[in-house]
Amino acid sequence: MIPQTMLAARFPGDDQIEIIETAVPQPGPGEALLLTRFCGLCGSDRRLYHRGTAITPGHELTATVVQNGPGATLPEGARVVVYIKRFCGACRQCRAGMTNRCAEAKGGLVGWQTPGGYAQYLTAPAANCIPLPDDIGDDEGVLLLDTIGTAAHGIHYALAASDAHTRSQRAAIVGVGPLGLGSQLILSALGWAEIGVYDPNAARVAVATEWGATALDLEDSTLQDSFGLVIEASGQPAARELAMRLVESGGAVLMLGENDNPWTLTPSPQIRRKEAAYVRTFYFPLSG
Ligand SMILES: [Zn+2]
Ligand SMILES: [Zn+2]
Structure with missing residues (x-):
């Protein structure tokens, strides 16, 4: 049962963090709804802590797949780590496998340009959800990223x-x-x-x-x-x-x-x- 609302951290700036209640996001086409399990603190989050951001931060996370959006087919209940760079899959760099270089307009980073893991739920493209083996814990899993x-x-x-x-x-x-x-x-x-x-x-x-x-x-x-x-x-x-x-x-x-x-x-x-x-x-x- 997916609730209507969730708790999320808001970084208004000036070294403040507020916990707000907000709507659980809906997964769009090709996206999955994820339940955050663990979200690591990154040194780069400090910049957002100081200057503030309208987007929920958090970009080193493990999560559970809760629901697929249209066209997404991830196994529900699977544990994943989230690859933060959104990528188009079609440009020259993406076709070469260099997804970190995608400069296409719908790019951007989870936790920077789209809401991230300092919230109970988030959405991410299914293509960004990397299955996490059972023998790697949630806290260790986030270390595999940054x-x-x-x-x-x-x-x-x-x-x-x-x-x-x-x-x-x-x-x-x-x-x-x-x-x-x-x-x-x-x-x-x-x-x-x-x-x-x-x-x-x-x-x-x-x-x-x-x-x-x-x-x-x-x-x-x-x-x-x-x-x-x-x-x-x-x-x-x-x-x-x-x-x-x-x-x-x-x-x-x-x-x-x-x-x-x-x-x-x-x-x-x-x-x-x-x-x-x-x-x-x-x-x-x-x-x-
Ligand atoms: Zn980081
Ligand atoms: Zn691309």
């Missing part, structure tokens, strides 16, 4: 863009919040044994070192130009500049951090006299 999916795709892309013949197997991660730690897990799974991390937050560094990383001492000038892969996962201008200093010739800097503020880079000789790939990726494609 934390693991984004990191794995970005690393894959950055390694393809770098010079595999010359770069070292040394990685540095600048910013070890959830995305930085997710990147560390992916690198470890790929066999990278030498992973250095930097974060001003000692508690985060402690997690990374417990998982086998080395804490980088920024006073150590020998760290410059010495990493085959540098992952910037904080979005801070100083971290971006640091990443560009740490990467070696032939290596790649992977920019994953988000920040809406303008960023100015001083193109010092140290930065411009090396050949390195600077890669920006977004989320991950459904093609894997």
Whole structure:
């Protein structure tokens, strides 16, 4: 029995969150009605917490399929994780499986342009609902999206863009919040044994070192130009500049951090006299 109304979080801005009662949405063509099971907090939600939004946020969620809209055929009761990028399925990028790049008008992100998981119910395209295996919990399931999916795709892309013949197997991660730690897990799974991390937050560094990383001492000038892969996962201008200093010739800097503020880079000789790939990726494609 689907109720008429539900509770949803509203972010009016100025660091306020209100719980409101609102109508349960109706799934449109090709969409499913989902019951939220678990919705993770993302660092990017902080921007909405500060400035406010008319849309219910929440974009890292596991949910149960409650009802299919016209044309949707998901098994009711199935547990899913929600892929946040709405995509057309027909453009050149979508046909190539690169759904994260779809720029078609009906694109947009669940929890950003359309209501997300900080509510009891939401609707999402059936094509965005990824079945969750029984042995993965609701709280772990959300980590497969922004934390693991984004990191794995970005690393894959950055390694393809770098010079595999010359770069070292040394990685540095600048910013070890959830995305930085997710990147560390992916690198470890790929066999990278030498992973250095930097974060001003000692508690985060402690997690990374417990998982086998080395804490980088920024006073150590020998760290410059010495990493085959540098992952910037904080979005801070100083971290971006640091990443560009740490990467070696032939290596790649992977920019994953988000920040809406303008960023100015001083193109010092140290930065411009090396050949390195600077890669920006977004989320991950459904093609894997
Ligand atoms: Zn997120
Ligand atoms: Zn498309």
